[in-house]
Amino acid sequence: MTKEEKKQLVGKLSEKLSNTDYFYITDASGMTVAEINDFRSLCFEKGVEYRVVKNTLIQKALETLETDYTDFNNNVLKGFSGIMFSPEVGNLPAKILKEYRKKSGKKDDPRPLLKGASIDSDLFIGDENLDTLSNLKSKQELIGEIIGLLQSPAKNVVSALQSGGDTLAGLVKTLAEREQ
Incomplete structure (x- = not known):
């Protein structure tokens, strides 16, 4: 990917992040291509957009926003990252993550993991917040x-x-x- 293409991608991602009140960053490392495609299909069915994006591009896009996302830079943007954009409902991505985990049946290795979420500019870091986020109204x-x-x-x-x-x-x- 050229520098110009990366710049355009960061611009589009910045616009998407600034227009979306709810987004989740997930870790799907260790999942097969088929599993990721199943997860992506579930997101699509529920009206949530899921993209895999490089951490540096996410970081640059977050830097253009007014909210301070330094906690994300230090704790969330490491390893494999995918972003879930929810247009209207803040708890929908959390419910999708829980539903997919239940459907996959892998209790010993729940994937994808929640790395972090931004709900109306409030930050939630770590998979332990998944239950809290899924119960938000x-x-x-x-x-x-x-x-x-x-x-x-x-x-x-x-x-x-x-x-x-x-x-x-x-x-x-x-x-x-x-x-x-």
């Missing part, structure tokens, strides 16, 4: 939960007033009939 899910929580007390009050009104009316009617 999307912005839409959180908004839905908040709306549900806000509506719940109002529904309970209205329900209690309605059922209480029926009970109260029945009680008054019963008492009125007794007095006659």
Whole structure:
């Protein structure tokens, strides 16, 4: 690859990283070509883009962004690296990684490994964060939960007033009939 081609690739990668709020860097070393292709297919089916990119090119692309990614440079960008870009949902790549590992059945060697992730400019480093990342809720899910929580007390009050009104009316009617 020529210097000009590398420069163009870094430019495209920088643009992609700046336009994506969620990306994961993985380590698929030790996987066969067929396994990587299966993983790539799973990503494609779920709407996540997966690319294998040289660490130096990733590092140069990250340097062009406003967020400080020095922790990635020191701890993540070593060995074989692939990037997963998730357009809208921050936990989707984590779920894909877990699903692929489960499907592959290799419990003693879970690949691909999570090297690092950037979720709305928050950095997560290490495979031990995979469970945490897979349990993250999307912005839409959180908004839905908040709306549900806000509506719940109002529904309970209205329900209690309605059922209480029926009970109260029945009680008054019963008492009125007794007095006659």
